[in-house]
Amino acid sequence: MSQDPEMLRRLLRAKDRMDAASHEDWPVRRLARVSGVSEAHFARSFREAFGVPPHRYLLTLRIERAMALLRETDLPIAEIAFETGWKSLGTFGRTFRDVVGESPSAIRAREKAASHDLKSVPVCFLRAAHRPHLTIAVSEKRRQETGGTKGPEETEVP
Numbered sequence: 001m002s003q004d005p006e007m008l009r010r011l012l013r014a015k016d017r018m019d020a021a022s023h024e025d026w027p028v029r030r031l032a033r034v035s036g037v038s039e040a041h042f043a044r045s046f047r048e049a050f051g052v053p054p055h056r057y058l059l060t061l062r063i064e065r066a067m068a069l070l071r072e073t074d075l076p077i078a079e080i081a082f083e084t085g086w087k088s089l090g091t092f093g094r095t096f097r098d099v100v101g102e103s104p105s106a107i108r109a110r111e112k113a114a115s116h117d118l119k120s121v122p123v124c125f126l127r128a129a130h131r132p133h134l135t136i137a138v139s140e141k142r143r144q145e146t147g148g149t150k151g152p153e154e155t156e157v158p
Contacts (some may be wrong), residue, residue: 003049010035011049015057020068022061023085028054056137058081062086062130070108071130077104098141099132 003011005086014031032042046054062084069080081104083094097103102110136144 003045003152007037007045008049011042011046013055014046015050016056020156022058023083025085026054043124047101051110058085059095059138060097060132063096064127064130066092066096066104067070067100067107067130067132070104077108081105095138098138 010022018026018031026040028043031046032039035042037045043054046057050057066080066084069075069083070077071105073080075083077093078089079084081089084092086092086095099108106150
């Protein structure tokens with residue numbers, strides 16, 4: 001289903017705001033205000049346009065940024081968690097492990113141990129290679145791993 005060009009512009013305005021300030025809280029209510037549409041219409045249209053709900057898109061941005069900071073800086077993991085928008089170190093660590101498959105400290109140790117000559121690789125390729133693949137909600141992934149029953153499809157980003 002194709003979207004109205006005006007609606008796409010509105011959605012891109014909200015997406016650009018999230019891109020620029022992924023560390024901030026972006027509830028659907030705030031994103032809908034930025035787009036000038038109702039909350040339900042925004043959430044439905046965003047998912048249709050970008051293939052993921054807004055909160056999952058924001059989660060992807062935060063995890064990507066955290067991974068970059070783990071690779072490129074020596075900042076403490078707690079500081080990275082708070083700088084990327086998490087309110088709790090525990091939630092950051094658990095969600096990071098659920099999405100990436102490794103803890104933040106394991107990622108950092110692995111990246112430090114590997115010798116890479118990435119200066120010749122375009123940044124867009126590096127970002128794409130390190131982008132987490134959130135094809136299902138984190139809560140659903142946890143349920144599948146523990147053999148639990150199905151529940152709500154989506155979770156909120158902390």
